[in-house]
């Protein structure tokens with residue numbers, strides 16, 4: 001039997017989560033961030049919002065974003081390999097759309113490896129469109145810049161799709 005998505009709980013990432021978070025980071029990214037980068041983000045970056053997803057007390061996914069004026073920039077999103085394809089990436093994206101609505105942001109942007117088709121499909125499903133590219137951004141590969149524009153209604157900037 002599959003896991004009910006309601007069993008996944010979204011929470012803020014805390015420093016004590018970093019050992020579990022780093023296990024995922026090191027298993028899904030070719031060039032993982034170091035624990036010090038995450039510590040710096042959590043301790044000193046006032047623009048940063050990091051969320052995680054817990055399942056039965058275990059951290060199984062996380063995502064981060066910077067809020068810069070009226071734009072939200074997603075810095076990372078990663079799901080434990082055993083938990084991919086179960087709607088957790090979608091759950092985290094919904095959280096970022098919720099944050100965008102709360103802060104009345106106009107758009108959400110991110111960079112994605114050109115060949116990362118699972119991630120590109122996920123973002124496209126949420127209305128992100130390719131707006132440009134950064135050549136050799138990852139050294140070995142280019143990044144696509146993808147943006148989702150939030151709908152604006154009567155001066156209330158709001159996305160009504162999700």
Ligand SMILES: CC(C)(COP(=O)(O)OP(=O)(O)OC[C@H]1O[C@@H](n2cnc3c(N)ncnc32)[C@H](O)[C@@H]1OP(=O)(O)O)[C@@H](O)C(=O)NCCC(=O)NCCS
Pocket residue numbers: 028029076077078079080083084085086087088089090091111112113116117118119121122123125
């Ligand atoms: C990309 C990633 C975040 C997707 O998260 P996920 O929890 O597996 O995604 P979901 O289960 O919410 O799937 C949502 C949509 O994403 C797309 N998707 C997810 N996995 C996919 C795959 N293996 N192949 C193609 N599309 C895929 C589909 O469009 C899917 O919608 P559908 O179920 O209606 O087909 C996850 O695979 C991951 O952590 N990858 C490694 C790290 C990474 O690449 N992060 C992104 C950096 S930009």
